[in-house]
Amino acid sequence: MPIEFKLLLLTAVGFSAGFINIFAGGGSTLTLPALIFFGLDAATANGTNRIALLIQNIFATGGFHQKQVHGIKQALLFALFTLPGALAGAFFSVRIPDIWFQRILAAVMVAVIFTFFINPRYGQYTADEERAHPGPAYYVTLSLIGFYGGFIQVGVGFILMAALYNFLHTSLVRVNFYKIIIILFYTIPALAVFIWHDKVNWTAGFVLATGNALGGWVAARTHVKKGDTWVRYILALAILIMAVKLLWMS
Numbered sequence: 417m418p419i420e421f422k423l424l425l426l427t428a429v430g431f432s433a434g435f436i437n438i439f440a441g442g443g444s445t446l447t448l449p450a451l452i453f454f455g456l457d458a459a460t461a462n463g464t465n466r467i468a469l470l471i472q473n474i475f476a477t478g479g480f481h482q483k484q485v486h487g488i489k490q491a492l493l494f495a496l497f498t499l500p501g502a503l504a505g506a507f508f509s510v511r512i513p514d515i516w517f518q519r520i521l522a523a524v525m526v527a528v529i530f531t532f533f534i535n536p537r538y539g540q541y542t543a544d545e546e547r548a549h550p551g552p553a554y555y556v557t558l559s560l561i562g563f564y565g566g567f568i569q570v571g572v573g574f575i576l577m578a579a580l581y582n583f584l585h586t587s588l589v590r591v592n593f594y595k596i597i598i599i600l601f602y603t604i605p606a607l608a609v610f611i612w613h614d615k616v617n618w619t620a621g622f623v624l625a626t627g628n629a630l631g632g633w634v635a636a637r638t639h640v641k642k643g644d645t646w647v648r649y650i651l652a653l654a655i656l657i658m659a660v661k662l663l664w665m666s
Contacts, residue, residue, distance in 0.1 A: 422454055425450065426454060426623045426627070427623055427624070428627060429446050429447055429627065430628040430629075430630075431631035432627075433446045433447045433472075433627070433628055433631065434472045434476075434628035434629060434631025437472060437628070437632065438479075438592060438596060441572065441573015441577065441595075442570070442571055442573065443573075444465055444571070445571075447628075448461050448465055450624070451465060459613075459615050460615045460616065462509060462615070463510075463607070464610075464616050464617045464624070465569065465621075466607040466616075467616065467621030467622060467625050468621060468624040468628040468629075469599060469628065470603045471628060472625065472628035472629050473599055475629040475630070475632050475633040476632035476633060476636040477636075478636075479632070479635075479637045480596070487590060487593060491594045491597035491598060494597075495597060495598045495600075496601075497559050497562065498562025498565065498601070498602040499601070501559045501561070501562030501565075501566060502563065502566035502602035502606045503566060503606065505563040505565065505568075505606070506609035507566075507609055508563075508566075508567050509566065509567045509568065509609075509610075510609070510613045512567075546584050546585060546586035546587075546590065547583070547585050547586075550583040550584055554579070557579050557583070558598075561575055561576055561579060562602050565599065565606070566606040566609070569606075573595060573599070576594075576595045576598060576599070577591055577592070580594050596632075
């Protein structure tokens, strides 16, 4: 297959992943297979994917800011608790066999889906109800999420949304804003670990990032305009895609 077609396909996949990542999560279920199809091994695909995530979330942050969604100082505080775990997870990621990658992901997704839909007030909280002091369990949870994000990344958006929503009791628009800031900042040290171990393909990473950035920017602006109702629909679709893919991989 011509390299030009592969690059075009990678850009298109990146746009789709960037859009779905900002609304919910699970975009890496599209990008990782695409990177492997591009010719990368699993570990290098995992590392290369972080370039796209980093740039995607920078553009998405700008999209939210243009729509007057605030709270970046609070998001940065939350992000600090994920950094140590992200570093440890990234170091662990370059050493784990592929079969355990799949098994851990499947178990986590079952738990995340259960957490989202057991809450009867899902999609009903507002930013005015946000808890100022969510408690120590919340910060421990952020640290564990940081480890998972540094380790696998796939599906971390679902996990973060569940934690942020259920601990903070805030709107889904605010939840997604916090989510992209947190992932943006813990991705920096995680990416550094992959670079250190020579597990990044820069050409594929920047091509994918072009699509991710545009998809993330469009999603951020659409997200604020459409509000929580659209998030619920996109989230349900993303979980369905993830579940089907996990069953296919089994």
